Amino acid sequence: MGNLVDYQQQQTENSNNKMISDELLNDQIKPYSPDEDKTAQLITLFDKISAHYDSFNNVISWGMAHIWRRKAVSFLKPFSPKKMLDIATGTADMMVVMDKILKPEKITGIDISAGMMEIGKQKVAKKQLQTQTDFLVQDAAALTFEDQSFDAVTIAFGIRNLEKLSQSLREINRVIKSGGHFLIIEVNQPEKGIMQMLYKLYIRIYMLFVTGLLDESDYKYLTNSMSAFPRGKKLIQILQSYDFKLIKLKRFTFDVCSAYLLRKIN
Numbered sequence: 001m002g003n004l005v006d007y008q009q010q011q012t013e014n015s016n017n018k019m020i021s022d023e024l025l026n027d028q029i030k031p032y033s034p035d036e037d038k039t040a041q042l043i044t045l046f047d048k049i050s051a052h053y054d055s056f057n058n059v060i061s062w063g064m065a066h067i068w069r070r071k072a073v074s075f076l077k078p079f080s081p082k083k084m085l086d087i088a089t090g091t092a093d094m095m096v097v098m099d100k101i102l103k104p105e106k107i108t109g110i111d112i113s114a115g116m117m118e119i120g121k122q123k124v125a126k127k128q129l130q131t132q133t134d135f136l137v138q139d140a141a142a143l144t145f146e147d148q149s150f151d152a153v154t155i156a157f158g159i160r161n162l163e164k165l166s167q168s169l170r171e172i173n174r175v176i177k178s179g180g181h182f183l184i185i186e187v188n189q190p191e192k193g194i195m196q197m198l199y200k201l202y203i204r205i206y207m208l209f210v211t212g213l214l215d216e217s218d219y220k221y222l223t224n225s226m227s228a229f230p231r232g233k234k235l236i237q238i239l240q241s242y243d244f245k246l247i248k249l250k251r252f253t254f255d256v257c258s259a260y261l262l263r264k265i266n
């Protein structure tokens with residue numbers, strides 16, 4: 001496994017000035033049409049690719065997604081969360097890992113794609129998790145839970161997809177208990193140099209073999225959204241402005257993926 005960097009980030013003064021507008025970030029990268037609602041397009045995309053998602057995710061993560069999930073989820077171990085919410089739960093791999101490592105009482109998974117969660121439900125049933133699980137079709141920007149319902153909220157490979165990022169971050173903060181935790185795992189397409197060249201080549205070659213599984217537009221969205229989303233310091237600043245304090249940041253595998261553990265500070 002590659003170069004792991006683990007360090008405490010110096011916290012900066014939290015400005016009440018929210019650092020993003022949705023228009024600047026996630027709104028712009030859409031799978032199919034620039035004019036139509038992004039969330040509706042994402043439902044179409046993820047419902048369509050749900051049966052192949054696990055293998056695609058495995059490939060774009062260099063086969064490391066399971067390891068990254070396990071390492072990141074173990075950050076939460078000292079806090080023993082009992083009630084957990086997994087946002088953009090998709091095919092429920094986070095639920096499986098959380099059950100194994102944290103053994104919480106209950107994990108609720110939410111996602112806009114019923115198709116992705118259908119695969120997730122089958123997986124959870126097959127693996128016979130000890131944890132009680134629940135799957136709900138919901139948008140991260142409009143959660144139906146009461147304030148302070150969860151000890152910890154997680155989102156793996158999902159934050160870059162959220163159309164209404166600022167509203168979603170407000171909602172996530174609202175449903176976390178005071179002092180509770182927020183764990184983010186996200187891939188970053190290498191920005192430059194040899195790693196970027198190798199990565200692009202690798203994806204291209206893979207695409208030659210799986211033509212028919214994903215359309216060009218699906219593949220383009222999944223990879224373009226990676227390079228467009230803020231990472232590292234920039235993302236941390238955004239999260240601080242939504243009342244989260246960084247506790248731990250880990251970069252995995254030559255910075256291809258990062259995990260951020262944050263605490264709700266209000």
Ligand SMILES: C[S@@+](CC[C@H](N)C(=O)[O-])C[C@H]1O[C@@H](n2cnc3c(N)ncnc32)[C@H](O)[C@@H]1O
Pocket residue numbers: 039042043046057087088089090091092093094110111112113116138139140141155156157158161162163164
């Ligand atoms: C790349 S998949 C990640 C799945 C899973 N968390 C994992 O670890 O593999 C992204 C998921 O985000 C979901 N998603 C996109 N926008 C969403 C939103 N606004 N609210 C909830 N889920 C959303 C998609 O439906 C999709 O299942």
